[in-house]
Amino acid sequence: MTDLLPGETDVIAVDVARLGARGDGIVETKRGPLYVAYALPGERVRVALCDGDRARLVAVETPSPDRIAPFCPYFGTCGGCLTQHLARAPARAWKREIVVDALAAAGVEAGEIAPTVDAHGAGRRRLTFHARYPDGKARVGFMAARSHDLVAIDACPVAEPGLAGAPRAAHALAHLMRGKAKPLDIQVTLTEGGLDVDLRGHGPVDEGLRAKLVGAAGLLDLARLSLHGEILVERRAPRVRMGEAMVAIPPGGFLQATAAGEAALAELVRSAVGKAKRVLDLFAGAGPFALRLAARAQVHAVESEGAALMALDRASRATPGLRHVTTEVRDLFRRPLLSTELAKIDAVVLDPPRAGAQAQAERLAETTVATIAYVSCDPATFARDAAILVGAGYALERVTPVDQFAHAPHVELVGVFRGPRARR
Template sequence: MSEATMTTTCEIARLGLRGDGVTADGVVVPGALPGETVRVAPEEGTRPPRARLDAVLTPSSDRIAPFCPYFGTCGGCAVQHLAPAPYAAWKRDLVVGALARVGIEAPVGPLLDAHGTGRRRITLHVRASDGGPQAGFMAARSHALVPIDHCPVTEAALHRAPEIARRVSRPLGGGGGKPLDVQVTATAGGLDVDIRGHGPASDRARQALVLIAGELDLARLSLHGEVLIVRRPPEIPAGRSRLVPPSGGFLQATQEGETTLARLVVEGVGKAKRVVDLFSGAGAFSLALAEGHTVHAVEGEDGALKALDRAFRETGGLRTVTTERRDLFRRPLLAPELDRYDAVVFDPPRAGAEAQSARIAESKVPVVVGVSCDAGSFARDAALLVRGGYRLETVTPVDQFRHSPHVEIVGVFKRPGKKR
C-alpha cells in the first residue's frame, strides 16, 4: 500500500470537548488545532471516526511547544500545545456550550487560573517489567504504561513520586501478578502515600513497607486506606484550620484551586446564617464557611466527617459545624429538611447530583451554590434547579486541571423573591 493511500490531508475546524482537533466532517485528530492543515492516517473502525496526526502542514498561530517530554504519549494532558489565551477561551466555552445544550443562558465569567504551584496529588500505575517495577501513566485510550521520571504539572514535592511508587511496590511484588496504583499527596507534613490494587498483604510485606516509609521520609503510608504508619500528620491547610484527610480521601486537585473555590462558595452564600454543605467531603468548604456561618455538613464517608469534626474542634473562633453521615444518592435531603437553611452548597462527584438537585429544586431555600468538576453534569443539575424556579445568576469556571479538558465550575442560583 502506498503512502498516498495510507494518509490523507484535511483541515481542522474546531477543538473538541476532549481537547482534540475535529474536522468539519467530525473526524477526531488528537494533537491538531483549529485552522491547521494536517496530514493524518485514518484509524479503522473507530466511533467517532479518528485519525492519527502524521504531520502539521500549516500550523496554527496559536500552536506553542509543549513543555513535557511525555506529552502526546502519556494520556494525561491534552492541550499543552495551545497558547494561553485561546486555551482559556476554549475552557470557558466548554461551560457555555454545556449550559446551551440544556437551554440555559447565564453569565459565564472568564476562566480563573487556579493551578498555583501545581497538582498536589498524583496517582501512578505500577507494572512489572524485566528491569524491575515501572511507574507512570497510561497512554491515551490504552492500557499501555508510559513510565515517567516525574510529572512537571505537579508540585515540586511530587517530582520523586515515581521513584517512591517503585520502591513501595517491591514488597508487594513490584506490580507483578496484581498491578498497583500508588497515590501520592503533597501535604504540609510531607508526602502521604496510599497503595491500591494488591489486596491483603503479609506481615512481612507490611513490616518492609513501614521500613521503606522511614527510608523515604514519608508522612503517612497506607494500604487500601488502612494506615500502616504515621510519622507526621499529613495536614492540609483549610482556611485557618489544619485538616488531616483520610487516606486516599478526596481532595481538590491544587491548593490554589481549593482556596479559590472556597472563596467563591463563601461569596456565593452571602449573608446566609445557616448553611448546609452537601457532599462535604472532609470539609474544606465547611471550615471556610464556619468563619461566619453556622454549617451542617452532610457526607457519605465516615472517615471524611471524622476528619472534618477533628479539624473544627481544633480550630478556635469558628461558628458551629455539625455533621451527618448520609448517602445523598440514595437518600437525598428532602425539601422540608432543606427549608431549615438559608443557603445550600453542593459539590458532588463527577457524575453530579441528579436526585439531590431535584429535591433542592422543590425547596424554598433562597440561595444555592453548586460546585462541579464536570460541565455536563453541572448543566444537567442546573437545568433541574432552573425548572424548579431558580435563576442561575453567576457562573465561574476555575482552572485547577491545567492542560486537561476538565474544568471546575461554581454556579450561584437564587430563587426570585426569597430573602432571609
C-alpha cells in the same frame, strides 16, 4: 510518505475546524466529524486515516498562532496532559466554551458566564501512579491516552515541586510489592507533613511485607503510608490547610487537584453564600468549604465518607474562631435531603462527584432556599441538574469556570442559583 500503521488506510491533508471537549481537533467531513489528537483549530494538517472517526496526526503544515512547544518530554505518550501544545489564554477560552456548550445543550440560560479562572497555581498536589509487572519487574508511570498501556516516568512537571520525590517513592514501593505481580495504584499526596501514600490493588499483605513497607516509609521519609485506606505507619500528621483550619486528611480521601483551585472554588462559594447564617454543605468531603464558611455561619456538613467527616470535625474543633460544624454521614444519591429538612436553610453548597446530584437537585427544586452554590467537575451533569432547578423557578445568576487541570480537558465550575425569595 509516512509509513502507515496497522489499521490505517491513507494520509491526507485536512483543515481543523474547532477543538472538541476532549482536546481533539475536529475536522468536518461528509461522513461526519473526524477527531485528531494534538491538532488545533485553524491548522492545516496531514493525518493518517483509519476505519473509525479518529485520525493520527502526521504533520502540521500550517500551524495555529496558538500552538506552543510542549514542555514535558512525555507529552504525546502520557495521557495525563492532552493540550500542552495550546497556549494558556486560548485554553481558558476553550474551557469556557465547553461550559457554554453544555448549558446550551441542556437549554439552560445563565445570567453571566464569567471568564475562566486560572487555578493551576504551583501545580498538582496529588499524583496517582500505576505499577505493572510485565516481566516480573516493576514498571511505574501513568497511562497513555485512551489506552491501558503504561508510560514509565521519572518526573511530572505539572506537579507541585514538593512532589518531586513521588516517582522515586512509587518505584520503591512497587518494587517491594512485586511478589503477586498484581496491578497496583499508588496515590501520592503532598501535605504539610510530607508525602502521604496510599497503595491499592495488592490486597492484604503478610507481616513480613508489612514490615518491609513500614521500613521503606522511613527510608523514603513519608509522612504516612496506607494500604487500601488502612494506615501502616504514620510518622507525621498528613495535614492540609483549608482556610484557617489544618485538616488531617484520611488515607486516599478526596482533595481538589491544586491548592489554588481549592482556594478559587472556595472564594466563589463564600461570595455566593454571602451573609447567610444557616448553610448546608452537601458532599462536604473533609471540609474545604464548610471550614471556611464556619467563620461566619452555622454549617451542617453531609457526606457519605465517615472518615472525611471525622477529619472535618476534628479540624473545626481545633481551629479558634470557627463555629463548630455539625456533621451527618449520609448517602445523598440514595437519601437526598428532603424539602422538610431544607426548610430553615439559608444557603446550600453542593460539590458532588462527576455523576452530579440529580436526586438532590430534584428535592431542592421543591424548596425556596435563597441561594444554591453548585460546585461541579462535569459541565454536562451540572447543566442537567441546573435545568431541574431553573425549571422550578431558580435563576442561574452566574457560572464561573475554574481551570485547575491545566493542559487537560477537565474544567471545574461554580454555578450560583438564586431562589424566588432571594430575588424579591
